[in-house]
Amino acid sequence: MSDKENKSTRVDPARVLVIVPNFKRRLSGVTSTIIQLVPLQAKRIGLATLGPGLPEHLPKLKWWQLPRLLRRPQGKKVRVWHARRNVEMIGGLLLRDLFRAPMKIVFTSASQRHHKSFTRFLINQMDAVIATSSKTAGYLKVPNTVVMHGIDVDRFSPPQSRAEASAELGLDPARLYAGCFGRVRHQKGTDVFVDAMIALLPKHPQWSAIVAGRATSQHKEFEDGLKEKVAQAGLSDRILFVGEHTDIDRWYRALSLYVAPQRWEGFGLTPLEAMASGVPVVATDVGAFSELVPAHAGVIVPPGSGDAMIAAVEPYLADDQMRERQGEAAMAHVLENFQLSGEANKLIALYEELMASAR
Template structure:
């Protein structure tokens, strides 16, 4: 079977209430490029059924169900989130796909159920490792009480491990993931590297008028260095480390924190736990922002900070580098694959003192910021390309199907 005759179904596993996810964005961008080469469609767990064609890709939104929704005021949000499921088996059967490509491991139970549907229908599947590092770390507790750890192992880690072990191929986003996947018991012969690309949208300069509108809307200071953070306000992303680093800085700078505030109660607790007054002049929260506003933000700040404790290959880092920003981040997951020594500063996670020192260094040194930012833009352009990743994925599909038919 030639690659041009393959039919591929991409499936994005995600809680339908999540409005922004790097894994979901990466899945759509990769599959759009794949659809230019072979017959492809993408199914996304959603709040309602629907079908659209976006950039040449047919996207099916499959309504998901959650039996715990009536109890959402009584149960922790994280518990309710784990219960989302979508019945994708009829779509897989009707699509007559030669191979299925899974993206995103959350909720793990939904991923395992979808993989079982493939097994029942005798369709081989591959899976990209969006979120694998995060889930591997999260399942080990992140400081959770001891009684929670067996539940995390059962409900979070074990389903992801099961799916990865039974995949025809596991598509790593960086070579740094190999030890983690080997630790999950995945056969090394089934590992391949198919990295993320960067959305060219973020390389397009915004007009000065658009940039000034953003500055006015969020009241961005113009007399101090601006340090941008983009991501969920959760423990694995290390926002608490940034909050604790800000009072340690010598330079007068402002951290601009972009990303939806999902719970005002959790937000207030995050500030209180890390000694950050609600009205502090050293930090500014944008709450949810649009794609257009994010691009304008990248082009209105001076550096990008991402003190993550667990990440696979963050798209936001690639976007920041494509925007010409130097990066301050951590030595975890695939981040060292993204950020080289001439494009940013990396450190061990969870160290506010080291983070403050790195931020001070860049805030005080404009030539260094420019040199790192220019090198970062060049690195992204050279190494992280969706078209090349799509070609690699199609070659893997063809190999999987060829092996199946020869058995």
């Protein structure tokens, strides 16, 4: 056993007040949220994760420690189980209702559609429900608390020079870049962004475009079709497909405009990441985008409309002062309203309220 693995087992279940299960091995938006929040939360409250697919540096319960959860935690009558998926709600219900673990269960919903009957049944068994946006809250049939996601503003921050940020990535520092980041697929609207760039870049020769993200095997044909369309337009040197990057914060710093063209989204963090980097945003009206992007920092357009996207993007390509003004406003907006520490604090307050209310 490595030192890292050994440290991850050094969690005393008696001192754990909050359990954050992650029952999905593959990386997802939910997993990413857990990875970012847990280190902040663990500084303030006894908290541990449970399940695969998480970094070893996070506090982590082992499966063999589960029987210890049937006892009360030190200093409290109950602990909190924070589920974000159906399977995690089921796990919490088995512990609480079948094995009589002293536990309150919280569920976070990011879905913006009517839940299926089984999911509604599970949600009805929760002690508290969190919605990640007001739109999401509108689909819930139970009382809920809105806690919107935040981001790490130390990681996502403006560069001293966008030209230098571009040069560090091997891009042309003399050019301006519009970007679209995330998985490359129809749902994410990557084609809407590419079509808009094909229409606009010939009229704005100082601009180029960046598509950053991975196309999984089932969406590779979709990506290849976009690349072929770009090549036929003679823009392969100006619409760049750069693949997936773990240092995506560096790519935001090279941008002068960010476009979020999704046709559907649960929440969507990329507009926040861009705005924190001092970049104005054009986004579709899906997920929480209309609640994230204010009018003084960007524009919201209907999803799937190429004409609306072109009309919204073009003023940013032509007006340097508007971009700079909105970029500064975007950064200030995120600092005031969407810091990751704020999300962590709100969740901890909810946990503590639940534990204090336990009889």
